[in-house]
Amino acid sequence: MDNAFGIEPPPNGRIIRNLILGSNYIQSHILHFFHLAALDYVKGPDMPPFTPRYEGDYRFPDDVNQQVVGTYLKALQMRRKAHEMVALWGGKMPHQQAIVPGGVSEVPDSQKIAEFLFRLQELQAFIDNEYIPTVKAVAEVYPDYWDIGRGCMNFLSYGAFPLEEGMDHVKKNKLFPSKVYVNGQLADLDIEVIDEAVKYSWYEDDTGGKKPTEAVVKPNPAKKNAYSFIKAPRYNGAPMEVGPLARMYVMGDETITSLGEKAFSVLGRHLARALECSLVAKNLAEWVQQLEIGQPVCTPHKIPSSAQGVGLTEAPRGALGHWNRIEHQRTAIYNAIVPTTWNLSPRDDQDQMGPMEQALIGTPVADPNNPIEVVRVIRSFDPCLACAIHVMTPDKKTISRCQVG
Secondary structure: OOOOOOOOOOOHHHHHHHHHHHHHHHHHHHHHHHHHHHHHHOOOOOOOOOOOOOOOOOOOOOOHHHHHHHHHHHHHHHHHHHHHHHHHHOOOOOOOHHHHHHEEEEOHHHHHHHHHHHHHHHHHHHHHHHHHHHHHHHHHHHHHOOOOOOOOOOOOOOOOEOOOOOOOOOOOOEEOOEEEEEEOEEOOHHHHHHHEEEEHHHHHHHHHEOOOOOOOOOOOOOOOOOOOOEEEEOOOEEOOOOOOHHHHHOOOOHHOOOOOHHHHHHHHHHHHHHHHHHHHHHHHHHOOOOOOOOOOEEEEOOOOOOOEEEEEEEEEEEEEEEEEEEEEEEEEEEEEEOOOHHHOOOOOOOOOOOOOHHHHOOOOOOOOOOOOHHHHHHHHOOHHHHHHHHOOOOOOOOOOOOOOO
16 A cells, blocks of 8 residues: 555654564464474374374474473463564554554554563563574484475565665665575566466466466366466566575575575474574564654555555565555455465466475375375475465355365
8 A cells, every 4th residue: 555655654653563563473483383383393292282193203302392392382471472562563463453554553652662672572582592492402303304395495585674764665775685596596576577377276277477466366166287276476487485484595694594405494494484583573672662752653645546556575474465456546456475375386387386395395204194294394384375365255155165184
């Protein structure tokens, strides 16, 4: 909306947006590692939420395993504090409601700043003293996962957390730069070379090969050879991995880049996510103290009769882009390419596999009936199918039904 309306948030609005997004990063990264992925490596007691589970390859000694289970439980409380940090500026969590065109609706005061910092300090200690060491402990006992889950080895970052005002998102100074790493080369982001293929997606063929500004959705669940409701976005024809590993790699984080090819792995993704969590937390502590009490948080605006806009940022899971066209003050076309659209994309028109598909190729599986190795690769991407699939049926017609488990 900012881009379509030709408006820019004032400094307070920019900073509070960063505080909301950054707090969400912290809760999301803690959630992902401890509550969505860690139980693939740590065996909890024989009770929910630790069961049901895959069996077999659990390598931690009993005493260390029990310690990590305790950290899992503590992480639930830490995540709650991160939710509270979002709610301080966003009104509620999940699904904050304070970000509006031109800035935010929340006004800073000294009490909110103090409450935010109080929670952040405790979270920073947890991230640095328990989250990161736990990831490193997993890496020590599962070292083979530095060589599993390689993927496409291309990275894309739209960039996030602007540090200055400016209408051009790609060019402005940001914590995470707008960059791509393609075929071993680092380059500036060019959003004009992004399109979406649908050869193997359950959509009519005429919805593929188009720019995000033109994309429409025409479902065809009976399409021959298709196998996914996710489209196949490509950057100048190349599949691209997005997420914490992509962001930390293209920004040149020394710990990640020094890993060489091992960065492109299951453990590389987990380590990048943990290090990024700490980096974001440290910056939040600086940003919140830059707020100016009494200064505006939003730029006044009017809805134009017609306009075209694009919004780019980095969600915790990776590159998030929204494209919209306004006609007669109403939304005429709206398209979103979310992180999981990139990472879980099916093959494209050139039969190139998506990033996760490539990462799964060659994964050793000891027991096909208990494929925990496959699950570890998939979960390292932090996938979200609900985000990636944008099909709705207002008439409540059931397209298909399945039962898992």
